[in-house]
Amino acid sequence: MKIALLGSGVMGSAVLSSIAAEESVTEVSVTDVRGEVARRVAGEAEDRARSEGYAVSISGGTVGAAAVRDADLIVLAVKPQHMDTLLAQISPHLPGGSPVVSIAAGLPTAYFAQRLPVGTPVVRVMPNTPATIGQGVSAISAGEHATEEHLDLVEALFARTGLVVRVPESQQSVVTGVSGSGPAYVFAMIDALAEAGTAGGLPRALALQLAAHTVAGSGAYAVESGQHPALLREAVSSPGGTTLAGLGELDERAVRAAYLAAVRSAAARADELASQLAGPADDA
């Protein structure tokens, strides 16, 4: 199976190695507006694939007819604001029936249906950057012409990047707010914890190590134990102890409310992108 990956920035690169490791994938054509970026990303991914024993061929170049015309599946990994230009470039060259996968925030499958040949199966995916190390989470939704088989195929490809869940497309904006943007909230938390440790006199590198491992371990513990986070939090909080003193400060500063607002705001921005960009193709 040949995959065309269009856009080799942060997220395109993040999903590339995992997709290339799926056994049915024999060839990946990576493209970008800047061919040299795509060639570098493709070269690095091919080296990684070789070192891990995968015989996949990965090439890089600029976007054009050659990149997509014989692809069995096309992954669109450009910013929502660049999608219109990209679709106008590739649409006339798409092989009929090959599914198109978009990872763009906000853009509904109906947007693609208006811009791609009639009947093109579209699958919408919201991944996140921990996909780079196979620890991501991706939510997938089918567009009008996408079948169960198309979803199975996309699920198999993204399973290499971490957990894959299926959601109704109507939930994709809030998913984006929680898990698409979520890593940024967590990185900000690690940064803040590390800064607090440094302010308390720890060497900077040690503070960062403590903060990052605390977040990584707590996340893994929440996932593996399956216990509700309120119970896990309670187990850390001895009566009259240090943790309740710390949590009291978070409550005082409405940190929980801030997370709720952050997710609401990110989801609203996804909807806003959709309404700004997803008009009829002629008006875009």
Ligand SMILES: NC(=O)C1=CN([C@@H]2O[C@H](COP(=O)(O)OP(=O)(O)OC[C@H]3O[C@@H](n4cnc5c(N)ncnc54)[C@H](OP(=O)(O)O)[C@@H]3O)[C@@H](O)[C@H]2O)C=CC1
């Ligand atoms: N970053 C993240 O955490 C996540 C991102 N996403 C989605 O993934 C998509 C890509 O985001 P991200 O990787 O962060 O963005 P990047 O800007 O890092 O990557 C996009 C790449 O596509 C290139 N590009 C722009 N226009 C075209 C075009 N017409 N044809 C081919 N390539 C083009 C860009 O080049 P140049 O830089 O020169 O413009 C850039 O190299 C977005 O739609 C985003 O919503 C989804 C989940 C998480």
Ligand SMILES: O=C(O)[C@@H]1CCC=N1
């Ligand atoms: O910030 C963004 O728009 C993208 C989508 C989800 C994460 N990053």
